[in-house]
Amino acid sequence: MSSHSPDLDQLAASIKLWGRELGFQQVGISSVDLGEHEAHLQRWLDAGYQGEMDYMASHGSKRSHPDELVPGTLRVISLRMDYLPGDTRMAEQLASPEKAYVSRYALGRDYHKLIRKRLQQLAERVQQSIGPFGYRAFVDSAPVLEKAVAEQAGLGWIGKNTLVINRKAGSWFFLGELFVDLPLPVDTPQASEHCGRCSACLDICPTKAFVAPYVLDARRCISYLTIELKGAIPEELRPLIGNRVFGCDDCQIVCPWNRFARPSEQGDFQPRHQLDSAELASLFRWSEEEFLSRTEGSPLRRAGYERWLRNLAVGLGNAPGSIAVIEALELRREHPSELVREHVHWALSRHGR
Numbered sequence: 001m002s003s004h005s006p007d008l009d010q011l012a013a014s015i016k017l018w019g020r021e022l023g024f025q026q027v028g029i030s031s032v033d034l035g036e037h038e039a040h041l042q043r044w045l046d047a048g049y050q051g052e053m054d055y056m057a058s059h060g061s062k063r064s065h066p067d068e069l070v071p072g073t074l075r076v077i078s079l080r081m082d083y084l085p086g087d088t089r090m091a092e093q094l095a096s097p098e099k100a101y102v103s104r105y106a107l108g109r110d111y112h113k114l115i116r117k118r119l120q121q122l123a124e125r126v127q128q129s130i131g132p133f134g135y136r137a138f139v140d141s142a143p144v145l146e147k148a149v150a151e152q153a154g155l156g157w158i159g160k161n162t163l164v165i166n167r168k169a170g171s172w173f174f175l176g177e178l179f180v181d182l183p184l185p186v187d188t189p190q191a192s193e194h195c196g197r198c199s200a201c202l203d204i205c206p207t208k209a210f211v212a213p214y215v216l217d218a219r220r221c222i223s224y225l226t227i228e229l230k231g232a233i234p235e236e237l238r239p240l241i242g243n244r245v246f247g248c249d250d251c252q253i254v255c256p257w258n259r260f261a262r263p264s265e266q267g268d269f270q271p272r273h274q275l276d277s278a279e280l281a282s283l284f285r286w287s288e289e290e291f292l293s294r295t296e297g298s299p300l301r302r303a304g305y306e307r308w309l310r311n312l313a314v315g316l317g318n319a320p321g322s323i324a325v326i327e328a329l330e331l332r333r334e335h336p337s338e339l340v341r342e343h344v345h346w347a348l349s350r351h352g353r
Contacts, residue, residue: 006130012184018125019079022118023266024176025169026080028153028187032073037148038064044215051219053228055143063143070136070179075186077122077178078146078153081115083108084172085270086263089277090253094243097319100280100312103223103247104172106299107271113297114268115139115176123178134181139174146175153186157193160213161201161251167194170258194257201251207240222248226311227303232342238314243280245311246300272298280319281328284312309340317347326351 012029019027041056041064050056062069066076083105093099105111119137127133138144147164151157155175156166163171195213202210209220218224222244225233233241252258273294286294291305303311309332319325329351332344 006182008182008184011126011130011182014129015077015122015126015184018122019077022121023081024079024118025082025173026155026166028078028150028155029184030076030078030149030152030154030189031186032066032076034064034066034145034148034152037145037151041145047217049211049215049217049219051224051228052230053218053224058143064145064148066144066149066179069143070134072134072181073136073179075180075182075184076149076153077180077184078150078155079115079119079122079176079178080150080155080166080169080173081111081118081176081266082169082173082262082264083111083266083269084261084264085276087276090249093277094250097243098279098281098322098325099243100275100278100283100315101242101244101248102275102300103244103249105174105269106246107269107275109268109272109297110299110301111174111269112139112141114266115174116141119176119178126180126182130182136179138177138179144177146177149177150175152189154189157190157195158214159193159201159255159257160195160199161210161255162214162216163252165194165255165257166260167257168260170261171252171255172258172261198256200254200256204250204254206242206244206248206250207237226307230307232339233310233314235346238343238346239318241314242318243315245280245283245308245315246303279324280312280315281322281324284309284316284328285331306337306339309335309337310343313340313343313347317343317350321351326353329353 016027067073093101116139123135147158150164156164159165165171207220209217211217226246288305295301316325316329329344329348335341
């Protein structure tokens with residue numbers, strides 16, 4: 001804490017103003033008590049729904065206790081940054097099986113560095129105002145229950161699709177957090193969730209990954225299968241993935257609240273390398289050097305080249321058997337990676353080859 005006592009109400013108001021000036025659309029403040037969210041996480045882990053994401057079960061209770069993760073933490077500042085590009089063409093691309101569908105958050109530059117830099121700038125603004133204080137910034141980089149924190153901070157509610165939904169902005173946004181040792185006034189969580197009897201997100205899921213409202217079995221989720229899973233994609237799920245090669249947005253596309261989502265003005269989130277309209281066969285022909293060059297500073301790097309080819313092979317197996325599709329697959333029939341070869345052979349078999 002600083003040596004003098006700042007006006008905490010005024011400081012909280014200033015933090016929200018500075019956050020908006022730094023490109024965040026909303027800022028909220030919560031305590032470190034996440035209550036029922038801790039029990040929900042444990043039930044989810046006990047059911048094994050995390051799949052290979054072992055990090056979800058590590059770190060003991062630190063994930064649900066911010067003051068254990070960063071000792072001295074009294075409040076969490078939760079911030080929202082919208083990312084939806086203006087002309088998304090989502091339905092058009094999903095309806096074109098020869099095209100590659102990339103989750104909208106991954107079309108542009110990786111958000112981690114951008115948001116972390118903005119969080120650091122916000123902390124520096126606070127420091128300029130009150131003097132030294134304790135803080136730490138997080139953007140998907142540590143065991144933080146960011147959706148629970150956002151809900152507690154009044155940024156929205158956790159919907160049936162397990163995403164944070166805001167009544168005025170939908171769910172197309174990133175979250176970032178500043179853990180601080182300042183006893184700031186906290187914001188009021190939403191009185192209730194506003195999903196009502198709607199089940200659009202549950203019904204649309206291609207792989208039926210939702211075992212119940214608010215409960216996602218990650219092992220069946222296309223985002224998990226195409227990004228987190230390191231090995232082979234279960235064969236019975238491959239036809240259901242369609243042309244989704246990195247992530248999935250279906251449960252957001254159909255959410256009625258997303259009619260209020262506004263396009264992002266952040267240039268870094270705009271599509272690169274025509275990834276919002278690229279054809280599967282064209283992407284599948286990228287060499288590893290091309291992949292590394294064209295995904296520099298991109299979330300796509302998380303999958304790596306081998307899994308990128310694995311995902312594209314599944315998409316090509318689900319695409320119409322055009323000459324371009326067959327030729328692209330034949331080029332990788334003897335690929336040195338067993339993982340890639342197995343998915344290519346499966347795709348070719350779908351086309352009677």
